[in-house]
Amino acid sequence: MDTTNSMAEGATASRLKSIAVNNFGEEGPGDMTPSTREKAQRELNETEEGTIIAIAELKQLIANDPKISEIIDRTDDSFYLKYLRARKFDVERSFRLAQNHALYPERIGQPHIYYRSLTPGQVLALEEGVIGVLAKRDNLGRKILVLFPGKWNTETMPLAEMHSLCFLLLNIMIESEETQVNGFMVLCDATGLFYRQLLSVITNRDLVSHIVHLIQETFPGRFKEAIIIKHPWYVSLIKTMVFPLIKKKFRDRIHILGGGHANIAQRLGPDCLPEDFNGSQPKYDPAFFTQAIQEAINNNYPPFKPCPPGQDISTPASLSKLHKRHSSLLSFPTTSIETKLEKSLSLQNIDDEFHDAISFSVSTPLP
Template sequence: MEAIMSCNLDVTSVWVPGQEVTSGQRIKLMEEEQCLTNNGLFRDPAMESHDFSSSRNNYTCTLTPELIAKAREELQEKPEWRLRDVQALRDMILKEHPHLRTRIDDSFLLRFLRARKFDYDRSLKLLVNYYASRRSWPEVFKNLRPSNVKHVLDSGFLTVLSQPDPDGRFVLCLRPGKWRPNDYPFVDNIRAMYLTLEKLIQSEETQVNGIVILADYNGVGLSQASHLGPFLAKKVVGILQDGFPIRIKAVNVINEPRIFKGVFAIIKPFLKEKMAQRVVPPLGLPPRCLRCSSLLRRIQEIQSPDLFGFVNEFAYPFPQYRIPPGTEMDGHPHGG
């Protein structure tokens, strides 16, 4: 991570979603992407010799005392054993998956331990799934970089509220009704969402608190719903449940259209029971109850956004994105 810190880019004039891109901002964005490429954070043929084996054991905890206590209670994270647990996971990776090209630094591995409550075996499985999904779905992960999803964020399909809820959880807002199938393929929405999750999970606070998803189905019709089949639903749900180190604490649905029952029927078979129980409101709840959601009341307390439009703002400028390195599941030993 030392190389990342050396990218002293001026972020004050870089494009953020909703703004026109000037020539100067475009250059800044290109500089950011080139900087990330040079540091091995984007897949590039020149990076095939990058040393993924360095553990770079310079982790410094940034959690508040309150979050340390929360992590101990909810995630079984004991500060006095933290680095021991990280080393145990690192040893398992090197022993059981010696050809997996992955970062093994403390900060990176902690994401997976926290996501699986410091269960070594489950954390390792999550890490392997994280990289396996990249290889199995190249349409999503090929050339996955900020400039290639600008059009998605401009469309309003996805945003993150600028402030967390009272429980410290960032709110990822999805508005599938904003997507126009004739403008770009649905897979671009997945790319933008994945990139956003990568940014969110860099925060230790998010690793402990998790996130909530607020899905506004206003404007969703057959033109959008017809693109979500079982194959796509299975892959998306698979990544969110078993292939990414983030804790999704709730999925709140508002403006549920009549066709939502059909959409949910496609998704539900792939949801684990625990995740299905976190979808609020449960399928069949009368629409008049949607505005009573505790999450919506909390959001009103924070920012009072238009509940049917949300905040037209993205919480993170693109230059702050840091994409973990691409990988191959075999043929690239750690080396070093």
């Protein structure tokens, strides 16, 4: 690589780090704190000498793979480092993760995930606070992704667009080295979650499988915990549908809690939470996320080139095997649910019909 290209890539990486850190509310340049560096050594086997060797080996493996080397649009060291940290500096596992990450959109038939633009529905969802990232980290240094699915308008932003927006936001968030080491958690306030949002999920079983793939096998980040609060009783249907797909170590990190925001403040501490969550920070304002994400897109993010239409990209064997397993697990019938929900045009009659539909599905054993 010539010096000019190297300097340009370094500048791009620096801008992306600034977007991921500062525009998400944090102060400072985004470099790791001493305590985080110590954690990286202790938990991830990260050393100065080992990092140099591992990056060189991973670069060579990727350069030798024409399928992904043509897609990846960055070659700065920080790009490779997040894969190594996500797999504790095991170079072979990091390479498989990079393969899965780069080929994920084409594998699931959604190459638009890497298109550098936002749809009108995604912009509206950001502005209305359907999804975002809190400015402060929790007491374990984890970044907090917040979801308000009750605000999600499935007509203006279908599940596929929600999926790609989450994917983009996670990728921007993981540019922070603090997040690469400490990981991230998901905080979901299910207030107002209604049958329309639930119907969008249960009638898109393949996409649900892809989302599980994303977190478990594809994304170079450390998922540490998910907490769901203020949920209606029928969230149990989604749990019944999704949990069989999830590895035990991830299932153990998902907590469906009763009560409301007071429980979260006690669990995570008030200092990282806005007053909406009974915390000490200012009220959550989602407005800046649209600007932050658009700035990242303007700086050529995500770091992959969209695949040309019709380009044949083979699925990594590990993902192909998982997809077959997930498809079989998601094969329980939902026709009765769909019919009953779609017939529920009167709001005052929804509860009884919805209860009947969900009772049918939950009582149907998984294969």
